[in-house]
Amino acid sequence: MNIQKIFLLTAIALSSQIIFAENSFTESFKGKPKINANFYVFAADIDGTLSEGNIKYNADQPFSDTLKNLDQVYMGYLDFSKGDWGIYIDKQLVKTSKDESIYNIPLALETKLDQTSYGIYYQAYKSPTENSLKRPKLIFEPTIGIHHTEAEATVAALGLTKKVDINWNEFFWGARLRYNFDSPWNLASEVTVGAENTLSAHTYIGYNIPVFKRIINLRAGYRYFHQDYTSGNFRWDITEKGPVIGFNVPIF
Known part of the structure; x- marks a missing residue:
């Protein structure tokens, strides 16, 4: 099934819930506004390749190496909801640096x-609320929603420096x-698919x-x-996977 068909089916599913719901569209917003903040650590092992033209970097880095070379990290999730609707922002920012030698270079x-x-x-x-x-x-x-990725990599060797700096946006949908x-x-899970061949899946067990x-x-x-994103001579083919721990706090 191609992307257009999946998007159409998703749109129909969303629209049908609104049109045929017992309450009107306006009433679906009834309720107190809620804000939840979730802070977490994604202990990801990274595999894949980053390339531009004839320069190719093989990324094969366990989380222990990322932690050792970590300069800055921020991972957080903010959710605002009212009635049956909600919006959210999920952000991950990771900066690393390392010095090593390959073939004595x-x-x-x-x-x-x-x-x-x-x-x-x-x-x-x-489901009906249990007493x-x-x-x-x-x-x-x-x-x-929209997924924004900004990737930067700087490699320096033998007095030469090569920097790759690219960013892109892609539409995603899921459940x-x-x-x-x-x-x-409690249990929670999410699966989303992006227009640029991005796949995201995660599942959690929680305790209140x-x-x-x-x-x-x-x-x-x-x-x-x-x-797996390609633009001109640039290709970003990266997989991140691993355990996640965190906590969710209701702000109001």
Whole structure:
């Protein structure tokens, strides 16, 4: 199935929920606004290639090496919702630098990877609220958005320096699923597909802890992210995968 057909089916699914819902479109926004912040660490192993013209760099780096060469890192997720609708920003910024020798030739490498997703979702299905939980057990949310990637790499050897600096945007769509057990435990997962052959999938198990009348959700899981982007002589073919840990805090 090609991209256009998938996008059309996603659009139809979103539209049908609005048109045939018991409540009108305006009423789907009823409810108190909510903001949630999620901070996490993605312990990713990185595999793939970064190339421009005849210069090619093979990326095969476990998370332990990334941590050793880490200069700066930020990973966070901000979610704003009202009624059945929500918007979110998911940002990862990682900067590394290292000095090594290959065949006795000194080599310096600096990298910066900024990946930011801007999305919107709709609660297409919510199971009836259980009295013991005071929240739906099962929630299904189609989502669409824009994924922005900014990649920089600088390689210096033998007095020569080569810098690659490129950024691009791509449309993505997919779905999110949440399940609340009859206990503090919960599950969450998301799968999205990008127009530039990007695939993102992650799943978490969480545990709710009451802190000062707020519910803090501690989360642990696994994340897979693959991009294969080509523009002219530039190609970015990178896979990131590994465990994720973090916590979610309701701001209000």
